[in-house]
Amino acid sequence: AQSVTQPDIHITVSEGASLELRCNYSYGATPYLFWYVQSPGQGLQLLLKYFSGDTLVQGIKGFEAEFKRSQSSFNLRKPSVHWSDAAEYFCAVNAGNMLTFGGGTRLMVKP
Amino acid sequence: EAGVAQSPRYKIIEKRQSVAFWCNPISGHATLYWYQQILGQGPKLLIQFQNNGVVDDSQLPKDRFSAERLKGVDSTLKIQPAKLEDSAVYLCASSQHAGLYNEQFFGPGTRLTVL
Numbered sequence: 001a002q003s004v005t006q007p008d009i010h011i012t013v014s015e016g017a018s019l020e021l022r023c024n025y026s027y028g029a030t031p032y033l034f035w036y037v038q039s040p041g042q043g044l045q046l047l048l049k050y051f052s053g054d055t056l057v058q059g060i061k062g063f064e065a066e067f068k069r070s071q072s073s074f075n076l077r078k079p080s081v082h083w084s085d086a087a088e089y090f091c092a093v094n095a096g097n098m099l100t101f102g103g104g105t106r107l108m109v110k111p
Numbered sequence: 112e113a114g115v116a117q118s119p120r121y122k123i124i125e126k127r128q129s130v131a132f133w134c135n136p137i138s139g140h141a142t143l144y145w146y147q148q149i150l151g152q153g154p155k156l157l158i159q160f161q162n163n164g165v166v167d168d169s170q171l172p173k174d175r176f177s178a179e180r181l182k183g184v185d186s187t188l189k190i191q192p193a194k195l196e197d198s199a200v201y202l203c204a205s206s207q208h209a210g211l212y213n214e215q216f217f218g219p220g221t222r223l224t225v226l
Binding site: 004009032036041042043044045046049051090092097099100101102103105 | 114115155156216
């Protein structure tokens with residue numbers, strides 16, 4: 001069965017600093033990978049997805065993620081964080097038609 | 112385009128009571144999902160519908176949870192009787208079709224507190 005691990009429960013960065021959120025997955029075949037963001041009181045919004053091809057994928061709001069098969073990772077990055085990026089971020093893998101989510105990383109942004 | 116609608120947004124009940132949540136997916140979306148998100152965890156799929164048929168309910172606790180999508184549009188998730196551990200946010204999502212490539216759009220969720 002597939003699983004997703006997000007090792008960092010909380011991360012705090014200063015506004016304008018770069019960001020990297022870690023995601024490791026376990027799945028026997030080629031995974032379909034996603035990053036979602038959840039703001040307080042809101043549903044999940046898709047940031048980006050990886051199905052195949054170029055391992056560096058661009059998403060909305062200036063986010064990107066890199067798929068590394070050798071490390072079973074799909075880390076999310078942003079070069080310069082804005083205060084509005086404060087939210088919870090979820091990595092997910094889709095296998096067998098079912099989305100499996102990681103536990104999430106809560107991002108706090110310092111002014 | 113209107114998003115996924117859910118009601119109520121918040122519900123507080125006592126254990127052993129029953130509760131129902133409603134979801135209206137994006138118009139034209141054939142696939143509807145219900146997720147349970149316990150505080151501090153990622154969402155967990157409870158049930159998936161394709162039109163009015165169940166595709167996957169393997170993680171639905173069927174002794175107390177039930178869900179239906181009678182006309183293939185809106186859906187209701189019911190818990191009867193509720194337990195303390197059912198306290199969570201219940202998210203509804205929809206996609207145009209089932210399958211790996213279809214983006215799921217999420218509603219704002221219903222926050223359930225069981226006392």
